[in-house]
Amino acid sequence: MLSERKRSVLKAIITEYVNTAEPVGSRALARRHNLGVSTATIRNEMADLEEMGFLMQPHVSAGRIPSDYGYRFYVDHLMEHDQLTYSEQDLLNQLVYIKSLEADMVLATASRLLSQLSNYVGLITSPRIHTGRLTAIELIHLSRRLALALFFTDNGQVENRVLVLPPEVESRHIESLAAYFTHRLAGRPMEEITGQLLDELYSELLEDHIQNHDFISRIAQALMNWLKSGGRSRVFTGGAHNILGQPEFQDVEKVRHLFALFEEEALLLQLLQREPGITITIGQENRLPVMQDCTVVSSTYTVNGKSTGTVAVLGPTRMDYAHVISVLEHLTGCLEKAFSSHDDEDRQQDAVF
Amino acid sequence: MLSERKRSVLKAIITEYVNTAEPVGSRALARRHNLGVSTATIRNEMADLEEMGFLMQPHVSAGRIPSDYGYRFYVDHLMEHDQLTYSEQDLLNQLVYIKSLEADMVLATASRLLSQLSNYVGLITSPRIHTGRLTAIELIHLSRRLALALFFTDNGQVENRVLVLPPEVESRHIESLAAYFTHRLAGRPMEEITGQLLDELYSELLEDHIQNHDFISRIAQALMNWLKSGGRSRVFTGGAHNILGQPEFQDVEKVRHLFALFEEEALLLQLLQREPGITITIGQENRLPVMQDCTVVSSTYTVNGKSTGTVAVLGPTRMDYAHVISVLEHLTGCLEKAFSSHDDEDRQQDAVF
């Protein structure tokens, strides 16, 4: 266990380093944080802390900088809660009242705000939607050449799609098709409905409805597309350019790899697959080589009590952890409000998810 | 008019500079391009070309580099046609056969390919869709709590949206509402249908349908959302990180501004509003200060003979113009094929636009 004084020295060093990005020397520390002891004592404490793995020295006559382990101890034991200013809160609160009901727009804006308020990179994943079970498929004959396909799920989602009919289709065919699809698929969890299952269904159907070959495949296609688009989460990256102002990202080659990562949606999704609540991975704790001196702080948000997405900030390990966490907590709240406000039934239809 | 020899010297310098990114000296030029004259003669020609504004000298004892005007002359008069390799063509051809029918996916992939094949940044705008006139609005009573809104246009688009009904609505109300909306809006070009017009309609309607207050606003809302999402083009930026390999983008501050631009969708859209065919804006020809040493080469693609989008490459003025143009031409063809293949009616429903 660390002595009280060691804790305050470590905390002071991290606070100082986060602000200045320069190695912290004993003199600067004594001057700006009144620790009540001399520089020599601080030096002794620093030497101890270094030996214990909390600090590092870039070279022999430089000040100390925190190690990953030092940051870890800081976020676990030393960090104090940070309060957002009112103007920061207001900025985030706007999200709840965004006019556009499109989820895309909300999340894109949110990721940009996240970056703006943290000066790092904002990352947000959209939640998966297909969490329920399919309850029914209906086909409605709209006009000579148009039909409407409706897919219902047990958690209240309705997907609808207009289909163009081949000339020779009759109403009774359409109805029997809908009944057949419902019969075979109703009750299944969405994840189970795959291309393979649809293919089987397809070949079964072909035996009975030879003349409607084309139409059947269109229904299956529409269903498939919906499943695909809903099963896939998207990632919104906002304000990536902001980290270019940070001193640790002055090396173009390094930045290049990082920005390449931001375009790897699949990789990001994996990276942002997180436990509920606030999660922090510091430096080496990140597996990817590109991120060995980056920290990701993330939080999850929940829509309709079920499907969850992640909001995260990626920045240098020298990060203002307390502030970032406050921003994330507030943003999480805003997103949950934005997506489950009073008119949620409407919203659900209009939103991409 | 430039002498034949001056033209070959200029062309050789540009070719050389595009490859090496280093100022081109007379000796290097004589060695690598057999122009059949001595370095002294080349020096004289270079001095002339500089005086005429085609070349510049970073400092007195450096080689020459092309000016914006030099590049302009090159693309207008000297450039030769470039042929894509088969593997490059294959890469682009994949786009036509992308399984996913989502336009988003096609364009995002295309922008990435564009970057990959050029080593610069790929920019693509999705075409605007709302080019026709509204012909009818239909409301269909699906179940006790659900109605379907259908919006038809004269160029064959159909938008559909499921609406949740307030408890007390009756079928005849729904029908009369649809008739009223159609009566007031049919025949109008899509651009004319704005929030303001809908607001007027809304207040008129309230007088007659006091009890359906809520429902009416939902229909208007759905219509509005559709108009918004369709009237707005999106921009897909791909492979931005690739230009970080180019020597002109080693300055982080410069890169920062450029990357900030890539997140300004509105600005990009404006920038990519282009004449049909290949357009090139070189260096200072671009208005934005960030882009004073960048070139944008763009081409337009057309879907359904009407709505057009832009594909473009943004890179340093020292750009492999011939190659970029070939890539753009080929890509344009692929996109047009991808979006207007045989099953285009289906596609139109499924695609975002």
Place this chain on the structure above:
DNA sequence: TGTTAGCACTCCCGCATTGAGAGTGCTAAC
């Protein structure tokens, strides 16, 4: 035993200097 002042030592960083190299313009000869 813990704390502090003092001091020698180390290392980075910015600055000026220097020499090699590349390229030019000019001149004179062809």
Place this chain on the structure above:
DNA sequence: GTTAGCACTCTCAATGCGGGAGTGCTAACA
């Protein structure tokens, strides 16, 4: 009109040289 030669200019990388910041150690002190 073309070319060889040469003096000149300028950049760039390498080198060397304090100044400054910060440390660890030692010895004195409470």
